[in-house]
Amino acid sequence: MKLARWILLGLLAATVQAGFVPCFEIAGAIPDLALLATIFAALFAPASHVLPLAWYMGTLEDLLSSGRFGVHGAAFLAVAFLVLDSRKNLFVEHSATHLLVTGLHALALYMVLGAASAARHDNLALLQALGCGFGAALYTTALTFPVFALARRITGTKTKPKEKTPLPAQF
């Protein structure tokens, strides 16, 4: 039942990404809601579900995109692997962690994709591609809080209560 909610999150992210998001392009940059959903899953989903979920979300985006099939599947899987690997060392409930993890991974992903796109298409300048990728990473990071809040509702992920530090015995 819990897994169904994560699958629903992926479907919703992909359909909104293909239908709604392209209408809100700013200077060639669009945010990637499926990437946000993947990072959310990598931070909060059960560890055994994270990587298949990331691949599923990336593949859904590949299906709805006109580019090469598999780009997002492989990229999201790599991002989820990195986040999952560092998850145990992160304070995943903190808002700054969400911003930092999203920003860093979005930036790294778009720089790689931008460089690859510029190398493949001689009429897409490298600086233009990287600039556009930087814009998209910023745009995606700016949407972290609302998207994570919505994703929490959809998946039923609860915020962990702060652990009370027991007072020393003499008090």
Added chain:
Amino acid sequence: MRLKWPSQRLLVASLFFFSLISAVSPAGVSNSFESRFSSLRLAAAAPLRPATALFYRAGRAVNRIARDVRDFFGAEKTSDLREKIKLLEVQLAKANYALDLERDKLRNLTETRRLLGVEKAAAADVIRYSPIPAAVVAGEPALYRRALVINRGSADGVSKGQGVLWRDIVVGRIKSVSRGESVVELVTDPEFRAVARVGAQRTEGMIEGAYDSCRLKYVPEAAHVDSGDSVVASGQLGWFPPGAVFGKVSGKPAANPNGFLDIAVAPAIDLARVLSVVVAGGPAAAAKASPE
């Protein structure tokens, strides 16, 4: 990482390599395979299309409301006027092109046979460019690509390569087709290529997408091209009706060391924001209409 070896790790590794190999495999290995794969991809995404179409309409509506609110508060009173100017410029470009054609016809009046040939070609064009109206049901979700999805497919007579227009303006070309849907590669997509004409001399060149604009290449250095000149379809190969507008030359063209001009072209409209388009037929439709 708490993945159980070997089943889960094997599954994840297989998924990763499957995606990676699909992503980096060379394009154009087999046209028939690519065409079938694109159709399969479109068919697999078809169940999600009603939802994407709904979101697309909602996105457009929110955009419009936002623009109206801006206009109401006077932040952007000139936006509608700018749009009207763009449309009038397109009409002017079209009229200029028609005028040029008429001049050519007058010059060649004495060559009766040639004139008859032109008229026959014009009659054939009516069949070739029988339009198929379509609605846009989704945009391009990925960065670095420019595309739209329309709700007409092979069942409606759409085939790969056909031109897609909005009024007299070229929006793009059909990239892949399934039974009920097609992907339109926009003129700004980095993989878009077409033959175009520019300026009063109607010098031919190749127009290419450059993500947020277009570039016209292989126009000889000696050609007279100025900023603001209209760039129109040549009609060669038959994918786009001759005279359909791609956009206008933006900035001063500069000569490159190969003896050609580097010409930046601004699209005539915001291509990613159209709601309905027309598939303009093309050689496939012409072949169906006249099998000889």
